Structure formats: C-alpha cells, structure tokens
Amino acid sequence: MAVPILKQGDVLVASIQVALTDSDLVELRDRLAEQVGRHRSRGVILDVTVLDVLDSFAARTLRSIAQTARLRGAHTVVVGIQPEVAFGMVQLGLSLEDVSTALDLEEGLAHLRAVLERRGHHVR
Amino acid sequence: MQQGRSQALVHEMGLDEANIDRRMKAVGFEPSDLPNIEAIKDAVVAHVDDYNKTFFDHLSRLEEARPLLTSVALLDRAKQLKRAHIVAMVGGDYGLLYAEQRLELASLYAAAGLDTRAFLGAFHHLLKHIGVDLMKQPERASLERFESFMSLKKVAFFDIALIVDVLVFERERVIRQQQEAIRELSTPVLQVRNRMLLLPIIGIIDTLRARLITESLLSSVRQNRAKVVVMDVTGVATIDSKVANHILQTVTAARLMGAEVIVTGLSADVAQSLAAIGIDLSKLNTVGDLQGGMEEAEQILGYRVLQASAVAPTAPLAS
Amino acid sequence: MSGDVHVAIERDADIVTARQRGRELAREVGFSGTEQTLITLAISEIARNIVSYARRGGMTLTRVQDAGRSGISIVARDEGPGIPDIELAMRDGYSTGKSLGVGLPGSRRVVDEFVLTSTVGVGTTITMKKWLR
Numbered sequence: 001m002a003v004p005i006l007k008q009g010d011v012l013v014a015s016i017q018v019a020l021t022d023s024d025l026v027e028l029r030d031r032l033a034e035q036v037g038r039h040r041s042r043g044v045i046l047d048v049t050v051l052d053v054l055d056s057f058a059a060r061t062l063r064s065i066a067q068t069a070r071l072r073g074a075h076t077v078v079v080g081i082q083p084e085v086a087f088g089m090v091q092l093g094l095s096l097e098d099v100s101t102a103l104d105l106e107e108g109l110a111h112l113r114a115v116l117e118r119r120g121h122h123v124r
Numbered sequence: 125m126q127q128g129r130s131q132a133l134v135h136e137m138g139l140d141e142a143n144i145d146r147r148m149k150a151v152g153f154e155p156s157d158l159p160n161i162e163a164i165k166d167a168v169v170a171h172v173d174d175y176n177k178t179f180f181d182h183l184s185r186l187e188e189a190r191p192l193l194t195s196v197a198l199l200d201r202a203k204q205l206k207r208a209h210i211v212a213m214v215g216g217d218y219g220l221l222y223a224e225q226r227l228e229l230a231s232l233y234a235a236a237g238l239d240t241r242a243f244l245g246a247f248h249h250l251l252k253h254i255g256v257d258l259m260k261q262p263e264r265a266s267l268e269r270f271e272s273f274m275s276l277k278k279v280a281f282f283d284i285a286l287i288v289d290v291l292v293f294e295r296e297r298v299i300r301q302q303q304e305a306i307r308e309l310s311t312p313v314l315q316v317r318n319r320m321l322l323l324p325i326i327g328i329i330d331t332l333r334a335r336l337i338t339e340s341l342l343s344s345v346r347q348n349r350a351k352v353v354v355m356d357v358t359g360v361a362t363i364d365s366k367v368a369n370h371i372l373q374t375v376t377a378a379r380l381m382g383a384e385v386i387v388t389g390l391s392a393d394v395a396q397s398l399a400a401i402g403i404d405l406s407k408l409n410t411v412g413d414l415q416g417g418m419e420e421a422e423q424i425l426g427y428r429v430l431q432a433s434a435v436a437p438t439a440p441l442a443s
Numbered sequence: 444m445s446g447d448v449h450v451a452i453e454r455d456a457d458i459v460t461a462r463q464r465g466r467e468l469a470r471e472v473g474f475s476g477t478e479q480t481l482i483t484l485a486i487s488e489i490a491r492n493i494v495s496y497a498r499r500g501g502m503t504l505t506r507v508q509d510a511g512r513s514g515i516s517i518v519a520r521d522e523g524p525g526i527p528d529i530e531l532a533m534r535d536g537y538s539t540g541k542s543l544g545v546g547l548p549g550s551r552r553v554v555d556e557f558v559l560t561s562t563v564g565v566g567t568t569i570t571m572k573k574w575l576r
Contacts, residue, residue, distance in 0.1 A: 019459050019462070019463070020459075021455045021456050021458065021459050022455040022458065022491070023455055052466070052480065052483065053462060053480055053483045053484055053487060055484055055487040055488055055491070056488060056491075056545050056546050056549065057487075057491060079382065081380045081381050081382075082346075082381075083339070083342035083343050083345070083346055083381065083477075084342075084476050084477045084479075084480040085380075085480060086342055086377040086378075086380040086381050087338060087339060087342055087377055087477050087480065088477070088480040088481050088483075088484045088553070089377070089380060090338070090373045090374075090376045090377040090380070091373075091481060091484075091549075091552060091553050092481075092484055092488070092545060092549035092550070092552065092553060093535065093545045093548070093549045093552070094545060094549070095376055095380075096380060101379060101380055101381065101382040102382035103345075103346070103349055103351075103381060103382040103383070107349075107351075107382060108382075111382075135508075135513065136511075136513075137511050138508050138509065138510060138511030138512060138513070140508055143510075339477055
C-alpha cells in the first residue's frame, strides 16, 4: 500500500493512511528521498496520526528518512504521534533522537515555517 | 442484571474448573461423600421451604441484616436463590455452574451490604436445623446419619468460602476504586496558560506512579494541544538514578508528541551526583526554579510579560 | 471465551497481522489502550525477529487465567538458527542482524513474564505473558 506524497510548494507531505509493513516503510523512505531531490524540497512532513504503534523498525526508518532528507537540504517533522504510541515507544526504549515532532499537520507546518525562516528561506 | 454480574464475577475472580477443584480439595470433599449426600437428598428437599424460612427468620432477628430485609425486591430474589441453593446443596453436582449460581446470591448480599457475621450466623442456624432433623431419621444407623451430615457440611463450607470471597472481593473493589481516585488526584496536570501545562510532582516516584504521570501528561498534551510543559520536581522526595530515568522517559514521550518540556526544581547537587553515576541530563531543558521555568515557557510560546507598573506607572489599579 | 489465535509468520505482512490480532485479543481481555499498545509492540518486535533471523515460524495468542488474574499469553516459535548466547541477545543495544537491538530486551520490559529458550540449529521459543492489573 503506497503512501500518498503531496507536494505543497517547498514542502512534501506524506500522510500515512493505514498500518504499514516494513517494506512499505522502506519504499516510503526511498520515494521521499527521490522526490526531495527532484523537487528541491525544503521540508518534509510525515503524518503518522493513524498509526496505533511505532516499533523499533518504524522508529529507525523515520530517523533514516529525516537523515536522508537533511543530506538533501530538507528539514523533516513527524506529526501526529498519539499518546499511547509515544508511551509505548519510551517504554520499549525507542526514540526519534533529534527528529522534530509536532502535535498535528497544522503545528508541523508552523514549525517548518519557523525553522526555515530562521535559515533565511521563506516557505512558498 | 444480577446474573450478568455473577458471570462477570466468575471471570474477575478467576473461577474455573481447576479453581473449583482446589476449593473442593480444601474442604476435603471426596467422591465417597457423594453417596452420603445422596442418602439425605430426599429428606432435605422435602423440607426445603422450612429450612429456607429458618435462614431468613434468623436474619430478621439481626440488626446487621436490616439493609437486605428492608428491600422487598432484593429479599424476594434472595429467598428464591437461597431455596435453589439448599436444593442444589444435596444435588450432587458441584462444578463451575454450581459455583456460578452461588455467586449470584453472594453478589446480591454484597449489593445489599449484608454483614458477613449475619450471613455466617444464619447459615450456621440453617445447618443446625438440617442436622437436628437428620439425627431424628429412625431408619438409618446413627453413624451413617452423622457421616451424611459431615459430607453436607463440606459442601456448606465450600459455599461459605465462596460467598465470603465474593463479599471480600466486592469490598476490595471499593478500595481499588478509591486508590484509583487518589492516584489521579496525586498527578494533577494543570493548564496555566493557553497551550502551556504545569505538572507539579510531589512525593515518591516509583515505576507505577511514573507510568501514571506519563500517561496523564500525554493525554493532557493532546487534549489541551499543549506546546510547552513545565515539570516541577521540587517536591520529589529523592531523585536517584531510577527516578531520573523515569523523568527522562516522561520528557522523551512528551517530546514525541511535539511538546517541549522544561524541568524545574532539580538542584545542582542532584544534577551533579546523577552525572557522576552516568546519567546524562544534558538533553533536558532545566531551569532552576518554577518561576524561571514558567518565564521560559512563556517565551517559547511568544508571550511577553511586562509588569503593569512599567507600562503605566501612574494608572490606578482597576478593581 | 475466545480460543487460541494462531498466526503464521513468514513475510513482513504477517508482522502486521500478528499485531492486529494481538491488539484485538488484548482489547477483549480488557487491557487499557496503553497496555494494548505495549502488547502490540512486543508482538511486533518478536514477530520481526522471526522474519529477520528464522524466515519462518508462528505465533500463538491466548487468553489466560491464573489464580484470579486474567491475561494474555504470546508464544512465538521458529525453526531458525537459534540464539547462541541468550544473555548477550537480551542485553540492550546488542544485535547481530538488522535490528537496533532493542527488540528483545525492550519486549521483556513491557511484559510481565518473558521466557526465551533456544537451541542452536533447532530453533527458538519465546513465551510472554502480561496480566491485567
């Protein structure tokens, strides 16, 4: 099940709709890397609101998406992690390290805008 | 409704065939008891209404039983169930279904607030009456009559154990609910400004409490769309490596949801001694005291706090 | 009372199935939303272990009762290469393959009982239990 990636100006928004398998996640990572390069995107938002669990593989893939995007000049924000999901992650000992997070899509966009403006880019 | 309740109780109390077997073993019930009971079955069933009356007459003389006796609906149902109980006691089938039927009466007692002493007194009174009648049976040898009564007594003690367990279980349920309420009270999450929460932690943090604090903080973050949380640990009794790890976990979890956490009230001594045992608090955003933490939180949110006197030094205070 | 749920674990799609079945059963048993998530996480990690190292195996999810408690039992079996040094594998951060090494120790942290038995060349069995509070 491919995750739809929407291009909104300088920002790519990937909103996950259903539970993903490991290979779905890997595919998402590769497609995002490709599209960030192609569109010269400045920001990536990963909307995980619908996910009821984020395990070690998912956490690692989210970190790797952010890392790859950063190498190509884009800042990533993960949005919509639910309270139970966040709780489960810390109990298991998982973290997203320095990946930015925000409450929801709206907050994520506001956060991106602030980060990019600080860097002298204006979000289109 | 009571019946659904007793089925739920069977689950909650973990009653299954194995548990019933252990209970029967506890009262020393053996297959050889079955023919003993069979021998008195007809005699007991013939007088079931007398025995039932005896039981409730005894209760009616006790102040402790008043809550049950004053509700006509409850009393009628109790009489029905008790009658069925006496018949089943000599029925020879003491499996899970038997236990479940006794639970219905027990949960009715619990709901009516029947005192355990009153119940035990009435049950003993009932047994005494059955025993006296059995001793009068002329056609059987006295030893056989005695053995029959002792076998019946095992069933009675099995029943008593079950009913007392339900009474205790239901009483503990109230205690469990109260504990839950106290726990909730002890981890207040306060919204002090739009999108800003204050989490004052007082007392001892153990693993269970840390979980509750984290859970209630995370759901408050979502409910209030909080962006900044000030977590004040001034009132935490001792901060050792375990407690520090709990604090770190709570902060990490809130961050995953996009909320920034400022920890206040960590003394320099505590921070240093934690660093000495290898606990890195450098990733925490710490501010010395609560006031400083609140100011920092306001800055993050973009508030500018000015003293009223600095803005309008001569303006009179509005009342 | 519901019976056992058995899930064959061979492909990564099976990890998702095991997770979903586990959450359904945990909900039926009466676990809170948070505890359902912890159970789902442990199932996910253990199922992935099978896919990554053993290629094929299975997982059995059961509602359990003991001494007045209800809970869920998760038994994962595989006929993979086995784990030569269990103590090392249970240490945080250790991994021989693709995972970051939080899977096994992390799962043990979020359940009440965790038993791992493994014979090199024969396979691995992990039994986890979590009880209602």
